[in-house]
Amino acid sequence: MAYRVLSSRAAPSSSSKFSSRFMFIFTLSLSFTYVCYSVLFCSAPVMPSSRLEERRCARGESAGAKKLLQKSAACTEANSSRSELKATAAPLRLAVNRSEQASTRSSRARGADVTRSKPSNASTISTSAQRYGNKKLPNALIVGVKKGGTRAVLEFIRIHPDVRALGTEPHFFDRNYDKGMDWYRGLMPRTLDSQITMEKTPSYFVTHEAPRRIATMSQDTKLIVVVRNPVTRAISDYTQTLSKKPDIPSFEDLAFKNRSQGLVDTSWNAIRIGMYILHLENWLQYFRLSQIHFVSGERLITDPAGELGRVQDFLGLKRIITDKHFYFNRTKGFPCLKKPESSSTPRCLGKSKGRTHVQIDQEVIEQLRDFYRPFNVKFYEMVGHDFRWD
Numbered sequence: 413m414a415y416r417v418l419s420s421r422a423a424p425s426s427s428s429k430f431s432s433r434f435m436f437i438f439t440l441s442l443s444f445t446y447v448c449y450s451v452l453f454c455s456a457p458v459m460p461s462s463r464l465e466e467r468r469c470a471r472g473e474s475a476g477a478k479k480l481l482q483k484s485a486a487c488t489e490a491n492s493s494r495s496e497l498k499a500t501a502a503p504l505r506l507a508v509n510r511s512e513q514a515s516t517r518s519s520r521a522r523g524a525d526v527t528r529s530k531p532s533n534a535s536t537i538s539t540s541a542q543r544y545g546n547k548k549l550p551n552a553l554i555v556g557v558k559k560g561g562t563r564a565v566l567e568f569i570r571i572h573p574d575v576r577a578l579g580t581e582p583h584f585f586d587r588n589y590d591k592g593m594d595w596y597r598g599l600m601p602r603t604l605d606s607q608i609t610m611e612k613t614p615s616y617f618v619t620h621e622a623p624r625r626i627a628t629m630s631q632d633t634k635l636i637v638v639v640r641n642p643v644t645r646a647i648s649d650y651t652q653t654l655s656k657k658p659d660i661p662s663f664e665d666l667a668f669k670n671r672s673q674g675l676v677d678t679s680w681n682a683i684r685i686g687m688y689i690l691h692l693e694n695w696l697q698y699f700r701l702s703q704i705h706f707v708s709g710e711r712l713i714t715d716p717a718g719e720l721g722r723v724q725d726f727l728g729l730k731r732i733i734t735d736k737h738f739y740f741n742r743t744k745g746f747p748c749l750k751k752p753e754s755s756s757t758p759r760c761l762g763k764s765k766g767r768t769h770v771q772i773d774q775e776v777i778e779q780l781r782d783f784y785r786p787f788n789v790k791f792y793e794m795v796g797h798d799f800r801w802d
C-alpha cells in the first residue's frame with residue numbers, strides 16, 4: 413500500500429520534472445535563437461546592403477536639412493555605400509568625384525561629360541569609393557578614338573555591375589607616364605576580384621609610345637577602340653576646338669596644304685587621327701588583333717544595345733546591358749540611359765557630346781572621303797569588318 417501511495421505520488425512528480433525540463437530547453441533554444449538573430453542582423457555586417465541602409469536612412473534625409481546635418485556616422489556611411497552602388501547606376505556622380513581625384517585640368521573638364529540629375533557630394537562618394545575591394549591597374553582600356561563615341565561606351569559599360577571605371581581621362585600612357593604605375597593605380601576605383609577595372613583616354617590610340625607602355629603594364633590588357641567615319645570625326649574634332657578657340661582658321665584652311673591640288677595636311681591632328689590603319693599597325697606590334705575590339709561609332713548611336721552586347725562579350729561579361737537600358741532622346745538626338753532604379757532622372761551625355769557640327773562644303777567632304785578611302789580599305793581588311801564609311 414505504502415509502495416502504491418509512493419508510486420502514485422511519484423508519477424505526477426516525474427511528469428512535472430519533464431515539463432520543467434521541456435520549459436528549460438525551450439527557453440534556452442529561444443534565447444539562443446534571439447542571440448543568433450541579434451548577431452546576424454543588429455551588428456555591423458561585413459558588407460552591408462546598400463539598399464537596406466538606404467532605406468534605413470531615407471527617413472533622415474526627408475526630415476529636412478537640419479536633420480541631414482545631424483546625420484549619424486552610420487547613416488553617412490550608408491549613404492556613401494548607396495552612392496557607391498550608383499557607381500553602376502549613376503556614373504556621373506562618380507565622374508564628378510573622380511574629376512577631383514585626377515588632378516589634371518582636362519580630367520576635370522571630363523566630369524561634365526554626362527548630364528547630371530543633381531549636385532553630388534563628392535567627398536561622401538569618395539569615402540565610399542575607398543571602402544571595398546582594391547585599387548587595381550585596369551584590365552581593359554578604351555584607347556580611342558577621339559570623338560569616336562568613347563564617353564558613350566564608357567558610360568554605358570559602367571552600368572554593368574562587374575565593371576568599375578575611372579570617370580575621368582587619366583592620360584597616363586601619354587602625358588603622365590613619368591608619374592609611375594603607383595600614381596596610376598591610385599586613381600583607379602576600388603574593385604572586387606570579380607570586377608573589371610576600366611578607364612578611357614582617346615589620345616592613347618595615336619600616341620606612339622602607348623602600346624608599348626600598356627603592354628609593359630600587362631600584355632593581357634583588353635583594348636577597345638571606338639571608330640567613326642574619319643571625315644565626320646575630323647569635323648567633330650574641329651567643332652570642339654572651335655568652341656574653345658573661336659579664332660582658329662577655317663576647317664578647309666587647316667585640312668589642306670593645297671586645296672586645289674587636293675593635298676591634305678596629314679600633320680593636322682584632326683586629319684591624322686582618322687588614318688586608323690597607321691596607328692593600328694603600331695598597336696599590332698605589341699598586341700594580338702584578338703585583344704582589340706572595334707566599336708562602330710555609327711552603330712553605337714543607332715543600336716547602342718547591340719554594340720554594348722559585343723563589348724560585354726569581348727570583356728567576358730554576362731550580357732546584362734540590353735535594349736531595356738536605353739531610350740532615344742529626341743531632344744538630344746541620341747540614345748540615353750533610361751531612368752535607373754536608384755536615380756531620379758534619365759541620363760544623357762553632356763552638351764559637349766552630340767554638338768551641331770560646323771557646316772563644311774560638300775566638295776571638301778568629298779575630297780577628304782577620297783583621301784581616307786585607301787586608308788579605310790586597309791583598315792577594313794585588317795580588322796575584318798567593313799564599317800561602310802565610303
Ligand SMILES: Nc1ncnc2c1ncn2[C@@H]1O[C@H](COP(=O)(O)OS(=O)(=O)O)[C@@H](OP(=O)(O)O)[C@H]1O
Nearest residue numbers: 558559560561562563564648746747761765766767
Ligand atoms: N549616346 C550618345 N550621346 C551623345 N553622343 C554620342 C552618343 N553616342 C555616341 N556619341 C558620339 O560621341 C561623340 C563624342 O565622342 P567622344 O566621347 O569619344 O569624345 S571625346 O574624344 O571624349 O571628346 C559625339 O560626337 P559629336 O556628335 O561630334 O559631338 C557623338 O556623336
